[in-house]
Structure formats: C-alpha cells, structure tokens
Amino acid sequence: MTNWDFISTNMSLIDAKKLVKTYFSGGVPNPVIKGISFKIEDGEFVAITGPSGSGKSTLLHMIGFLDEPTEGQFCFDGKCMVDLTDDEVSYTRNFEMGFVFQAFNLLARTSVYDNVKLPLMYSKIPEKEWDKLIMDAINAVGLEHRTDYLSSQLSGGEKQRVAIARALVAKPKVIFADEPTGNLDSVTGKKVMEFLRKLNREDGHTVILITHDLSIAKTADRVIHILDGEIESDRRTKNSKSESRNPKQIRNSKSKKSKKK
Amino acid sequence: MKLRHLLSTATTGLSAHKKRSGLTILGIVIGISAIIMVMSIGMGAQELILGQIRGMGSRIISVEPGRMPQGLSDMYEMYTESLKDREVKAISNPNNVRGNNRVAPFVGSTETVTHGNEKMRTMINGADGLWMEILDIYPEKGVMFGEDEVKQMAKVAVIGSNVKKELFGESDAIGKKIKIKGYNFKVLGVLPPTGILMMMNIDDIILLPYTTTQKVLMGISHYHAILVQAETEEMVPGIVEDIKKTIRELHDITDPDEDDFKVGTMDEAMDIISGVTSAMTLLLIAVAAISLLVGGVGIMNIMLVSVAERTKEIGLRKAIGATKSDITIQFLMESTILTIIGGILGIGIGAGLSWSIGYGIREFGGFTSWTFFFPISAVVMGISVAASVGLVFGLYPARQAAKKSPIEALRYE
Numbered sequence: 001m002t003n004w005d006f007i008s009t010n011m012s013l014i015d016a017k018k019l020v021k022t023y024f025s026g027g028v029p030n031p032v033i034k035g036i037s038f039k040i041e042d043g044e045f046v047a048i049t050g051p052s053g054s055g056k057s058t059l060l061h062m063i064g065f066l067d068e069p070t071e072g073q074f075c076f077d078g079k080c081m082v083d084l085t086d087d088e089v090s091y092t093r094n095f096e097m098g099f100v101f102q103a104f105n106l107l108a109r110t111s112v113y114d115n116v117k118l119p120l121m122y123s124k125i126p127e128k129e130w131d132k133l134i135m136d137a138i139n140a141v142g143l144e145h146r147t148d149y150l151s152s153q154l155s156g157g158e159k160q161r162v163a164i165a166r167a168l169v170a171k172p173k174v175i176f177a178d179e180p181t182g183n184l185d186s187v188t189g190k191k192v193m194e195f196l197r198k199l200n201r202e203d204g205h206t207v208i209l210i211t212h213d214l215s216i217a218k219t220a221d222r223v224i225h226i227l228d229g230e231i232e233s234d235r236r237t238k239n240s241k242s243e244s245r246n247p248k249q250i251r252n253s254k255s256k257k258s259k260k261k
Numbered sequence: 262m263k264l265r266h267l268l269s270t271a272t273t274g275l276s277a278h279k280k281r282s283g284l285t286i287l288g289i290v291i292g293i294s295a296i297i298m299v300m301s302i303g304m305g306a307q308e309l310i311l312g313q314i315r316g317m318g319s320r321i322i323s324v325e326p327g328r329m330p331q332g333l334s335d336m337y338e339m340y341t342e343s344l345k346d347r348e349v350k351a352i353s354n355p356n357n358v359r360g361n362n363r364v365a366p367f368v369g370s371t372e373t374v375t376h377g378n379e380k381m382r383t384m385i386n387g388a389d390g391l392w393m394e395i396l397d398i399y400p401e402k403g404v405m406f407g408e409d410e411v412k413q414m415a416k417v418a419v420i421g422s423n424v425k426k427e428l429f430g431e432s433d434a435i436g437k438k439i440k441i442k443g444y445n446f447k448v449l450g451v452l453p454p455t456g457i458l459m460m461m462n463i464d465d466i467i468l469l470p471y472t473t474t475q476k477v478l479m480g481i482s483h484y485h486a487i488l489v490q491a492e493t494e495e496m497v498p499g500i501v502e503d504i505k506k507t508i509r510e511l512h513d514i515t516d517p518d519e520d521d522f523k524v525g526t527m528d529e530a531m532d533i534i535s536g537v538t539s540a541m542t543l544l545l546i547a548v549a550a551i552s553l554l555v556g557g558v559g560i561m562n563i564m565l566v567s568v569a570e571r572t573k574e575i576g577l578r579k580a581i582g583a584t585k586s587d588i589t590i591q592f593l594m595e596s597t598i599l600t601i602i603g604g605i606l607g608i609g610i611g612a613g614l615s616w617s618i619g620y621g622i623r624e625f626g627g628f629t630s631w632t633f634f635f636p637i638s639a640v641v642m643g644i645s646v647a648a649s650v651g652l653v654f655g656l657y658p659a660r661q662a663a664k665k666s667p668i669e670a671l672r673y674e
Contacts, residue, residue: 066580066667087584094582101671105577109277121266122582166581 011078013173013206014040014063020071021058021229032058034229035072040208042173045200045239047209047217050226057178059226060210064097064176065089077173094122098167098205102179104159106151106166112138113147116165123170137165140203141195157188164195174206175199181216193219271594274567285563286603288556289650293607293643294614295549300642301615303542304634305622310534312630313458319494319527321395324352324487324504326522342483343512343521349487351507358503360492365391366484368475374467375440376428383424383465385441387474391488396458400450403435411470414477419450423464441467442478456627464627497526553646556603557654564596564658568665575662576670585663592662596655597648604647608640 021033032055040046050056061067062074065081074081077096081089093099098119106115116137120130138144141161151159160180167175177196181189197219199205209220217223218237225233275282326343344366351357353364368387373380386392389411393399406417418439425434438445446469455463475481489504491497501524508522509515568575575588583591612635623631 061668064580087586090579090582090584090587093580099580101577103671105573105580105671107574107577110273118578119581121263121270122578122584122587127263 011075012039013042013044013077014038014208015075016063016072017074018072019059019062019069019074021055021062021067022070032229033062033069036226036229036231037072038224038231038234040206042206043200043204045197045207045209045219045221047211047220047223048226049211049214049217049223050232052212054226055229056210056212056226060176060178060208063208064099065093090122091124094119095124095170096173098170098172098175100160100163100167100175100177100180102182104156104163104183106159106162108152110151111148112143112151112154112162112165115151115162116169118166119170125170133169133171137169140168140199141165155188156184157191160184160188160192161195164192164199168199168203168205172205174208176208176210178210179212180209181211181213189216267590267594268598270591271598274571274591274595275598278567281563282599285560286556286599286606288552288559289600289603289647290556290607290610292549292553292556293604293647294609294611295552296546296646297608297611297639297643298615298618299542299545299549300636300639301612301634302618303538303545304636305615305619305631307535307538307542308634309628309631310538311531314527314531314534320491320497321527322489322491322497322501322504323525324348324489324508324522325525326483326485341521342481343508344484344487345482348508348511348522349484351511352487352489352504354507357507358489359499360496362492362500363391363490365389365488365490366471366475367392367486367488368471368479368481369485370474370479372441372467372478374424374428376437379428379430381424381427383421383467384461385474385478386461386466386468387471387478388468389471391490392468395488395490396463398452398455398458398463401453402433403448403450405468406449406470411472414472415470416444416446416473416477417449417470418446419452419468420448421452421462421464421466422454423462424467425451439467444477456629462627501526553650557600557650560596560600560651561654561658564592564655565661567595568592568658568662571662572665572670575665576667579665579667580671588663588665589659592659593652593655596658597651600647600651600655601644604644607647608643611639611643 016039017037019033019036020031022029022031024030036059048056048059058067062069063076065076068081076092079088079092084092107118113134116134117130120133125133135144135147138147141164143158143161143165146154146158146162151162154162160183164175164177164180167177175196180196181192184192193216196207196209200207207220209217211217219239220237221239222234222236224231324344327341349364349366353362355361365388370385370387371382372385373382375381390405390407393405399405400419401422403419405419406415409415410417420428420434420439428434428439429437434448434451437448439448440446452463452466452468457463469478471484475484489500491500504524505517505520509517509520512521514520578588578591615635616633619631619633622628
C-alpha cells in the first residue's frame with residue numbers, strides 16, 4: 001500500500017465533517033449525532049465527554065471505523081471510510097487503531113500472552129517479530145509477572161491493563177478508549193489513566209478517550225463535550241501547555257519498523 | 262491469518278465445549294460408519310458370488326428355457342418347456358455346434374425325503390457327472406453314479422452332508438435306501454461338508470440321475486437347463502452362436518427377439534451379478550447418506566448456537582481487525598474439524614462392524630470364502646464426504662458470524 005506519511009503531514013489524523021448518525025427504530029428516525037465536525041491532530045490526547053445518551057459512544061464508533069455515518073464524511077489519516085473496502089477498513093482498524101473497551105472484552109480461558117497476541121494474528125506483521133511486540137506491550141502495562149495467567153484469574157484493573165496492552169501491541173497511531181475506567185474502582189481507574197497518559201506523552205500515541213466522568217477527562221489535553229448529539233464545547237485543558245512534541249518521531253524512535261503494509 | 266493459527270483458534274473454540282462437540286458429531290459418525298459398512302460388505306458379497314462363478318471356469322455355458330422378460334406381464338413366460346431331449350441331442354451334435362463339448366441336462370425340484378422315521382424336505386438336483394466337475398465336489402464316502410446309471414434311470418442318489426446327518430445320524434449311509442415320492446433310492450455316495458456354492462447349500466442337496474428325476478420323480482419331458490462345457494475357453498463365443506442358431510432352426514424362430522430360450526456364459530453372469538450388487542450397494546449407500554444429511558443439519562444447528570453465544574468474541578475480533586473472511590474461515594474450520602473427527606471415528610467404527618459381520622457370515626453363515634474388504638477408497642471417500650458436510654453445513658453459520666457488526670456484537674452483554 002501507499003506510504004501515507006507524506007499526505008498526513010498536511011492532514012489531520014482525524015477529520016470529521018458534519019457527521020450525522022440516525023438510528024431507525026420501527027421506521028421512526030432517532031437522530032443520535034446531529035452534524036458534528038472536528039479535527040484531531042496526531043499526538044493529541046482528547047477526551048470526549050457527555051452524559052449517557054449524548055451520543056459519545058456512537059461518535060467513537062464512527063471515528064473508530066466501527067460504524068458508518070448516516071451523513072457527512074469521516075476521514076482517518078487521509079483515508080475516508082466511504083472510499084475503503086470492508087477489508088481495508090479491517091486492516092486500518094488492525095494496523096492504525098487500538099481499542100480499549102469498558103467491559104475489557106478479553107477472550108475467556110485464554111492467557112494474557114495470547115490475548116495480547118490476538119491483533120497480531122490478523123495483521124501482516126511477520127511472526128518472528130510477534131514475541132518481542134507482545135512482551136513489550138505486556139511490560140508497558142507492567143504485567144510481565146502475569147504473562148501466563150488466564151484472563152479469568154486477573155483482577156479488574158489487570159484485565160483492563162491486558163486490554164490496553166492488546167490495543168497497543170501493533171503500535172497503532174491512535175488508541176480509542178471507551179469508558180476504560182467504567183468498571184474499575186477509583187484507585188485502579190486512576191492507574192489506568194496514568195498508563196494512557198504515559199502512552200500519549202512518552203510513546204506518542206494519539207489517545208481518544210470517551211468518558212462521562214469529568215475528573216477522568218481532566219487527564220486529557222483537550223475535552224470535547226457532547227450534548228444531545230452536538231458539540232457543546234471543545235476546549236484545551238491546562239495539561240495541553242506542555243512542551244511541543246512530534247508524535248511521529250517518538251513512535252518511530254520506539255522501533256516502528258516492524259510495521260509493514 | 263495463517264493456517265496454523267486458524268487451526269489453533271478453531272480447536273480452542275471446540276475444546277471449550279467438548280461434550281457438545283462430541284454429541285454434535287454423532288450423526289456424522291453414524292452416517293460415515295454406515296456407508297463404510299455398506300461398501301465393505303457390498304464388496305465382500307460381490308467377491309463371494311463372483312469368486313464362486315469364477316471357480317466354475319469360464320468354459321461353462323448354460324442354456325435355459327424361456328426368455329428374458331420383456332415386462333412384468335412377461336414374467337409368466339420365463340419358465341417354458343422349450344428344452345427337451347431333442348434340443349440336448351441337437352446341441353451335442355458336432356455338426357450343429359462346433360467343438361468336442363460336454364453336454365448335460367439339469368432338472369431341479371424340492372421333495373420330501375425319508376429314511377425310517379427320519380424325514381426332511383430338501384432340494385433335488387437331477388444331473389450327471391458334469392455337475393460334479395463344474396462344482397468341483399466329489400463324494401467323500403462312496404462314489405458318484407456313472408453314465409450307465411443315468412441311461413438306465415437307476416434309482417440311486419448322492420447326498421449332501423447335512424442330508425446324511427438328518428436321515429442317518431452318525432450311522433453309515435452308503436448302500437442304505439432313502440424314500441422320495443414313494444420310490445426307494447440307494448445311497449451311493451455322501452458329499453463332504455461344503456457350505457454354499459452357486460447360491461445352493463450343497464450340504465442340503467440330493468443328487469439323482471437327471472433321467473430318473475425328470476421321468477420317474479417329476480413325470481416331465483423338459484429340462485430346467487442344459488449345461489455345456491466348451492472344449493476350450495476361446496471357443497465359447499462361437500459355441501454360443503452355434504447353440505442359438507441350432508435351437509432357432511429347431512424351433513422355427515427367425516427373429517432373435519422371439520427366442521424361447523436363453524444362452525448365458527459365466528462372463529455374462531458375472532457382469533449381471535456385479536451390476537446387481539453394485540446397484541444394491543449404491544442404494545444402501547444412498548440410504549446411509551440420509552443420516553449424513555441429518556448429521557449435517559445437526560452441525561449447522563450447533564454452529565448457529567455457537568455463533569450466537571460468541572457474539573461478543575466475534576465483535577471483538579472484528580474490532581481489532583479480523584476481516585469477514587477471517588471470521589468465516591474460523592467458523593468453517595470449526596465445523597470442518599468436527600466433521601472430519603466424526604468421519605475418522607465413523608471409518609474406524611464402520612471397519613470394525615463390517616469385520617465383525619464378515620466374521621459372522623464366515624463362521625455361522627456357511628460362506629467360508631467370505632473376505633473382509635476395507636478399501637482405501639472408502640477411507641478417502643469417508644473423510645472427504647465428512648469434510649464436505651462440515652463445509653456445506655458450516656457455511657451458513659459462518660456467514661452469519663462474519664456478518665455481525667462489531668458494535669452490535671460488543672454492546673451485547
């Protein structure tokens with residue numbers, strides 16, 4: 001495939017134009033997202049907040065290539081979903097995006113190692129590089145002492161760390177986290193947030209976080225608040241004043257040459 | 262995704278539900294073992310029959326009265342009285358039929374035979390020495406009657422081992438009298454225990470001169486068959502033509518469709534029998550295949566349950582980059598592995614059962630020459646049929662799985 005890097009220098013990583021999502025229940029239209037436009041640059045740490053039912057999860061699904069908008073256009077790194085085949089969408093999710101879910105969604109009766117391996121099995125990364133990538137990811141979330149544990153033997157916080165390791169194992173550009181602390185107590189939740197913060201700061205991953213918890217959202221550099229399917233506010237937090245960084249350089253310095261397409 | 266990973270993913274999925282997987286393949290196991298059994302026993306039966314015919318030598322030609330039935334109503338015409346002494350004489354004449362052949366008429370009947378207080382109902386074969394040569398059986402005690410006895414319509418008999426046991430028990434039978442239809446016959450010889458040959462249980466047979474059987478016992482002037490042993494094998498087709506020509510002339514027949522007799526060779530008989538046994542085997546395989554169909558529907562059902570149960574897992578796999586074909590192949594792999602395991606078990610069970618049945622036929626059924634067949638083609642066919650059942654019946658559930666949207670699947674709690 002084409003090397004997209006030269007294009008992305010002129011483009012935002014995430015470019016949403018007048019996104020509309022309408023669900024139809026029994027023929028009655030139920031607009032969930034009512035025309036949202038925004039851009040997110042490579043290396044940002046963005047929290048999308050809003051009360052439940054505001055449409056923030058639906059929005060995440062669209063920008064995570066999991067769902068198509070009813071109207072409007074969404075492009076990721078210069079690639080617009082309408083132009084891609086099903087398989088290309090799958091490859092993009094596998095290669096450029098990592099997902100962390102509220103319910104962890106680990107495979108039952110499967111070891112931590114194998115859970116983290118899962119995205120690699122669907123990738124084009126040569127198998128000989130897998131072990132290092134998996135161990136790097138497990139080390140990054142501090143679970144090296146749990147490598148061979150089954151997912152059912154882990155605590156909630158550990159499970160979410162496995163899910164984060166799985167999300168970052170293929171070194172994606174962006175990590176989507178949908179209420180990652182929703183099933184965790186506040187102390188564990190805080191630790192998970194520190195991981196995400198670290199992934200953004202030190203490893204150059206773009207992190208897009210969905211949360212209804214404003215105190216969690218404060219960890220991000222930018223908070224987009226959604227209300228009734230529209231952006232109510234989009235503002236930078238005080239964290240964003242930190243030093244200017246080049247996320248691509250950071251990611252590349254972390255040996256990204258294993259990624260081939 | 263690489264084959265190795267697909268395999269391990271599929272086996273992990275299956276081993277999570279061992280009991281269910283086992284029950285699911287039961288239909289396949291039964292279907293495949295039934296097919297293997299039918300194939301093996303069918304081949305055994307065919308070989309048994311053909312072996313017996315082959316043993317009689319390909320020089321034998323049989324002339325029988327009647328004609329091939331041209332329809333159901335024609336069946337009544339099968340047994341006519343078209344073959345009599347005149348025809349035997351004409352066929353024996355070297356001016357009509359080439360070669361120095363041996364010709365022997367045959368009549369058969371079922372009669373009650375007694376000796377003292379002992380009584381049994383059994384088969385009477387009216388024949389001569391050629392009968393023995395064809396079947397290659399000779400008396401183990403006493404002698405066979407000769408041409409003189411045949412000519413004189415002597416009341417003599419050679420009896421099968423079972424007849425001897427029924428009528429005489431352990432005591433000697435040679436020289437004693439047996440009574441058939443009020444006539445006394447002197448026992449000249451006793452045949453060795455032989456079992457079934459030419460679809461006749463030789464041990465139950467009483468052999469009488471054909472003249473005596475025809476004229477004295479049955480009071481008829483026709484024969485049930487005329488057996489001809491050709492001088493050489495190469496001459497058989499020519500002799501067949503000569504016989505047809507001779508009898509047609511004798512009966513004023515110009516149109517071969519009007520023939521009131523039929524001439525058969527062993528090769529033809531073998532062709533017909535292989536045709537019949539193959540058709541029977543195919544029919545039975547078709548019946549057995551129905552159970553495979555039922556088994557396949559069972560597989561489809563369980564796979565659909567499995568897909569529904571694993572909605573979340575499928576959603577997750579899709580979210581992290583599995584394509585539709587990745588998911589399709591994963592589930593197809595699961596159903597195919599299931600059916601292949603079922604196929605292998607079915608082949609083993611089918612082979613075991615057909616061996617046991619063959620053992621029973623050999624030991625208790627009297628068919629001592631029964632051979633156990635287990636063709637490699639049956640193994641190949643068994644496994645490929647099982648795999649195709651898995652592919653065909655797994656396809657719909659696999660497509661259902663691949664169609665699932667990741668968000669719907671992840672939302673599913």
